[in-house]
Amino acid sequence: MREDLLAAILAADKELSRDEPEVAANIGQQLEHMGLTTWSISVRRRIRDAVARISPKNIIQTGAGIGHLSAWILDHYEGKDGLENFQIIEEGNRFAVILTRLCQRYSSVPTSIKVGTPSLLTGELKAWNIAKTGDPPMQENADAIIVDATMEKLADDISAMLPLLTKNGVLFTIEPTPPVGDRDDDDAEVVGFNKWMDLIRNTNESHHIAFAPLFGGTIVAWLPKN
Numbered sequence: 694m695r696e697d698l699l700a701a702i703l704a705a706d707k708e709l710s711r712d713e714p715e716v717a718a719n720i721g722q723q724l725e726h727m728g729l730t731t732w733s734i735s736v737r738r739r740i741r742d743a744v745a746r747i748s749p750k751n752i753i754q755t756g757a758g759i760g761h762l763s764a765w766i767l768d769h770y771e772g773k774d775g776l777e778n779f780q781i782i783e784e785g786n787r788f789a790v791i792l793t794r795l796c797q798r799y800s801s802v803p804t805s806i807k808v809g810t811p812s813l814l815t816g817e818l819k820a821w822n823i824a825k826t827g828d829p830p831m832q833e834n835a836d837a838i839i840v841d842a843t844m845e846k847l848a849d850d851i852s853a854m855l856p857l858l859t860k861n862g863v864l865f866t867i868e869p870t871p872p873v874g875d876r877d878d879d880d881a882e883v884v885g886f887n888k889w890m891d892l893i894r895n896t897n898e899s900h901h902i903a904f905a906p907l908f909g910g911t912i913v914a915w916l917p918k919n
Contacts (some may be wrong), residue, residue: 699902699916701746706742713738716795718821725746732841735910737765739907739912740765743863747862749835749862751778752778755782755858760792762839762841776802811840811854823896835857837864838865842866848891852892860917861916867910868911899919900917
């Protein structure tokens with residue numbers, strides 16, 4: 694049954710290496726020096742497993758940062774056929790330069806880097822689809838989409854990216870931690886978390902949704918129902 698696919702996709706792949714790729718491990722050290730956060734190794738490994746199981750032709754990753762998770766995916770596809778484009782989206786030029794160097798390290802993997810926010814780029818894509826002049830501002834669709842964003846932006850970014858999923862495509866993210874403490878209703882994180890809850894309720898009508906609790910985070914995945 695289609696609703697059972699996500700559970701199989703999110704299962705660990707014992708045939709793939711459980712060790713962190715060397716390049717990814719080096720990026721992890723850079724993140725510590727820069728004071729930046731990252732998803733846990735359990736989450737990164739499982740998303741790599743899931744993406745590999747889908748065997749996508751096209752992948753989009755948003756909020757890539759300096760490429761910690763990207764390195765896992767690039768390492769898996771190095772020297773392999775089948776992947777047509779791994780598009781990495783990052784909001785700022787500063788990290789885009791670092792991502793460019795990372796992609797050059799894995800030159801056998803077809804990659805492209807776009808600078809901008811998911812909402813801005815998907816908005817430009819809608820306009821491009823009407824005019825059809827020049828090159829599209831971003832990839833038009835993908836079999837696997839990975840969204841990483843702050844609590845404030847997460848629901849909006851996912852909402853922007855879900856329409857780009859192919860019929861059998863899967864979108865992955867990490868469940869946000871509910872805000873704690875005495876917060877006002879207009880607190881940015883409270884607003885963001887409420888949007889997240891609305892997103893889960895609303896997309897449940899159009900998508901199968903699965904949760905995979907792991908050490909260091911819970912992966913949430915969406916698969917179109919039709």
